[in-house]
Amino acid sequence: MKVLITEYVLSTYYGDNSIIDLMPEAIAMVRSLVRSLIVSRAYVGVTISPFISSSLLPINGNVIRVDPHDYFNEVKRVSGDFDYVIAIAPPRELIKVVDVIDDGKLLQPPKNLIKLFSNKYDAIKELSKCGFRVPKTELITSNDVNNHVQQFHSPAVVKPTYLAGSECVYLVNNDYELRRALAYAINCDPDGMAVLQEFINGVHGSISIVYGVNGPLFYSLNLQFIKNDAGSLHFIGGILPIRKRELQREVEGLVHGIFSCYPELRGYVGLDVVWNDGGIHIIEVNPRPTTSIAGIVSLYPGFGRHILSTYSKDAMGTIFLGDAVNGYAYYVLYDNDSEKNLGTDDIDKEVISVFQRS
Incomplete structure (x- = not known):
């Protein structure tokens, strides 16, 4: 199976600093995806800007240089050589890039759900209609x-x-x-x-899910680290998987409940959540791979087989990461300006550090 990974930040960088803060997470997600898909015996291509050093992506996939000024047309052209495409981008750009990809090639939610869930207001409004716990939200x-x-x-x-x-x-x-x-x-x-x-008091986390034609194939509950810098909130890392059994049962019900409401969901979906004594509240939906994938793949390199099974009618059952592996992974963003010099050829460090502990 031939899979194209196209990440907006890596593909559209042309030497300015406007998107440089998104680079560490972009690199971590792409590296992890490539690793897990190759382990699962897929041929992988990755679009990348010619302004980025290839040493930032020490991967065995096929690196495809694209014109960052003509990104959407480039993806449309390149995707024709692949069976499937995984697109990663900020919400507005994600809507645009999946629009140029053939419907049957997306290893992720269909275009209508990507558009719905990319809007933080519309997503909460729709989830509320399905009966999920969500914060009060105004546009x-x-x-x-x-x-x-x-x-x-x-x-x-x-x-x-x-x-x-x-x-x-x-x-x-x-x-x-x-x-x-x-x-x-x-x-x-x-x-x-x-x-x-509305600010929901509780524990901040995320749920990583892979959906197939018959329902959820995989899920993980993850703890998130959020830094409050004088009122400005920043994601700085996380720990996974959380194995508290009572919480796991509620997460499993939530994961299946979302599929019941949106049975056309496919591929990787990330939920930002808060849990407290009142249950799990969904704060946001990300219809694309999220940073948690760095921790997941470090513990479970074969994770890619679930993504490759997105359209398999024979894929059955749901795997919880906490039952599939031992130990934990925690991942943290570097906060080091020297790491942001993307023009050098000798950067081979992980831009997101991932550690494992038993």
Whole structure:
């Protein structure tokens, strides 16, 4: 099976600093995906910008240099040589790139669900209709900030509707912080919109899932590390898998419940969640591989076989990572400006460090 991995940040970098902060996670996800798919005997191609040193991706896959200024057309052209494609990108760009790929080639959710879940407001609204626990969430534009400030209840989280990870995400506790955070988030968002979300007290984590035609094939519950830097929230790493049995049973029910509501789901899906005595709350949906894949593959190199089984009608059963492996992996982002010199040819360090412990 021939699989193309196309990661927006790695493919569109052309020497500026506008997307450099997303580079560590991009490299970690691609490295891990390539490793696990090759172990599972797939032929793998990876699109990459000519402005990035090949030493940043010491992989055995076929590196395909693409024009970063014509990325979407390049992906359309290159994808014709592959059986399947896995696209990774920030939400708005992800919608655009899957639009140029043939429907039957996506090893991930279909285009309509990628569009739905990429919008942080629409995703929560739809999940609420299916009966899942979600935070109260409001959509805000620059024209109606005053109305929402008057109805504000602290604490709350403000974030853009279409950005990835923890870009421009803020925890606010009063009117002043809310106005400032909304201005930043609206300015960050490509559509000039932000969401104001109830802050759920509890343990922050994520759920990594692979869906096939018959339902979930794999899932893992992961702990997330979130840094609060004077109200600005940043994801800095995580630990997996969490094996608490009572929690695992609830996660398994949630994973199957989402498939019951959206039976067309396929491939890797990541959920950002918070759990407390009231249960598991879904905060966001990522219809693409997430950073947790770095920890998963370090413990379970054969993870790629589940992704390759996305369209197999013979794939049965659901594997929980905590039952499939021993020990734990924890992964942390480097915070070192010297690692950001992407023009050198001798960088061979892991840009995300992954450690294993029993």
